[in-house]
Amino acid sequence: MLLTSSLALLLLLAPAWQAPDWTAIAAEAVATLQGYVRTDTSNPPGDVTKAADFLTGILTREGIEVKRFESAPGRVIVLARLKGDGTGGKAILLESHMDVVPTDPARWTKDPFGAEISDGRIWGRGTIDMKGIGTSYLYAFIMLHRQKVPLTRDVLLMFVPDEEIGGELGAKWMLKNHYDELDPEYVIDEGGFGSRDMFTAGKLVFGISVAEKKLIWLRLRAEGVAGHGSQPHNQNPNDHLMKALSRLFAEPIAAAPFPVVATMKERIGGPLTDNKFNNAIQQSTMSLTSLRSGVGDPPKANVIPSVAEATIDCRLLPGTTEAQWIAEVKRRLADPTISVEVINASDDPVVTPQDTPMYRALEAAIIRRHPDAVVTPMTVPYGTDGNAYRPRGVKSYGIFTGIIPAESILSMHGDSEFIPVDAIGPAIQILFEALRDTATTRK
Numbered sequence: 001m002l003l004t005s006s007l008a009l010l011l012l013l014a015p016a017w018q019a020p021d022w023t024a025i026a027a028e029a030v031a032t033l034q035g036y037v038r039t040d041t042s043n044p045p046g047d048v049t050k051a052a053d054f055l056t057g058i059l060t061r062e063g064i065e066v067k068r069f070e071s072a073p074g075r076v077i078v079l080a081r082l083k084g085d086g087t088g089g090k091a092i093l094l095e096s097h098m099d100v101v102p103t104d105p106a107r108w109t110k111d112p113f114g115a116e117i118s119d120g121r122i123w124g125r126g127t128i129d130m131k132g133i134g135t136s137y138l139y140a141f142i143m144l145h146r147q148k149v150p151l152t153r154d155v156l157l158m159f160v161p162d163e164e165i166g167g168e169l170g171a172k173w174m175l176k177n178h179y180d181e182l183d184p185e186y187v188i189d190e191g192g193f194g195s196r197d198m199f200t201a202g203k204l205v206f207g208i209s210v211a212e213k214k215l216i217w218l219r220l221r222a223e224g225v226a227g228h229g230s231q232p233h234n235q236n237p238n239d240h241l242m243k244a245l246s247r248l249f250a251e252p253i254a255a256a257p258f259p260v261v262a263t264m265k266e267r268i269g270g271p272l273t274d275n276k277f278n279n280a281i282q283q284s285t286m287s288l289t290s291l292r293s294g295v296g297d298p299p300k301a302n303v304i305p306s307v308a309e310a311t312i313d314c315r316l317l318p319g320t321t322e323a324q325w326i327a328e329v330k331r332r333l334a335d336p337t338i339s340v341e342v343i344n345a346s347d348d349p350v351v352t353p354q355d356t357p358m359y360r361a362l363e364a365a366i367i368r369r370h371p372d373a374v375v376t377p378m379t380v381p382y383g384t385d386g387n388a389y390r391p392r393g394v395k396s397y398g399i400f401t402g403i404i405p406a407e408s409i410l411s412m413h414g415d416s417e418f419i420p421v422d423a424i425g426p427a428i429q430i431l432f433e434a435l436r437d438t439a440t441t442r443k
């Protein structure tokens with residue numbers, strides 16, 4: 001009886017509780033993503049004003065108030081807030097960067113800023129890194145507002161500039177100058193994703209990034225004696241640097257055990273597929289990224305220079321300290337005349353725990369939609385803005401809640417970047433549910 005009358009009441013109330021039309025929302029988001037990609041935010045030069053205006057316009061039309069900050073000319077930060085009553089704790093921050101890496105249009109077969117849709121894919125710079133992801137955050141946020149979800153904590157949406165060149169005028173600037181505007185318990189940013197072929201073939205795996213490797217950029221410098229190229233001598237810095245570099249890269253880097261990777265393998269039930277992404281998250285790595293030498297521009301072919309330099313991009317798994325790594329580099333170089341200078345280093349890695357309501361809500365929302373999926377904590381080979389919050393005790397998760405093929409992930413920063421059209425809608429819905437479930441409970 002009670003059940004029947006409750007049911008009748010529910011039916012009566014049905015129009016007010018109407019479920020969102022997720023198909024229409026997905027279509028709306030795809031159109032927004034196209035407009036966003038067409039707004040060129042290449043960095044350098046890194047001016048994001050037009051993209052910030054575009055996003056501000058969308059939020060304002062929804063009736064959501066937007067605050068804007070400018071860390072430097074053209075470096076605009078967009079911050080929107082959905083107010084909670086505060087009984088649930090501190091805020092959840094959805095953060096994404098607006099800037100993209102530059103393109104070489106001659107190498108693209110599509111217009112990098114055309115956002116053309118073909119073969120079920122949206123093509124263009126930033127589709128995967130990270131305007132597509134940012135668009136899923138935007139619509140999960142907008143849906144909380146449209147559905148009038150009674151929030152017990154604030155949910156923030158922030159779009160930042162400058163990530164692709166280190167974030168000093170974007171996320172890090174906000175952390176330094178306006179932390180009181182954010183003060184989140186959780187940050188959601190890029191990092192992990194769902195894929196059927198990236199981690200292991202034929203199994204749907206969603207990785208939620210909980211840690212990043214430590215970045216160390218090194219400049220190696222060999223000094224010698226300049227002279228005429230017709231008379232070789234033994235103080236040519238090019239010879240010294242070349243031989244030392246070949247020793248540096250000759251030995252493979254020993255695999256170091258890292259619990260997050262061990263958990264990944266355990267959840268997935270076997271080894272990770274052999275690809276450059278998976279290889280990089282299982283060990284510390286280094287890449288030779290530049291070689292600079294010669295006298296004049298273009299360098300003279302008949303002059304032995306007095307200086308030769310190289311830069312090395314090192315990414316360390318947690319567990320190896322900067323001092324240990326530098327000692328290892330010097331041991332391998334085996335040439336005390338070559339100087340080793342640290343030109344950039346990130347904080348020591350902090351691992352965000354997975355035993356939190358936000359992580360569990362993400363996992364639950366993913367499994368509701370994809371009962372066959374494996375959800376696992378993971379680490380990413382690159383750096384993201386979300387990591388900057390971890391040393392402050394903020395729980396930071398890197399996740400795009402859509403399913404993307406390995407080909408899409410590996411197209412990041414390349415000349416055929418794309419995101420599958422059908423990844424967008426489900427990503428919005430899963431993130432919306434995870435946010436709703438985390439931001440409506442009381443402490």
Ligand SMILES: [Zn+2]
Nearest residue numbers: 097129130190
């Ligand atoms: Zn990115």
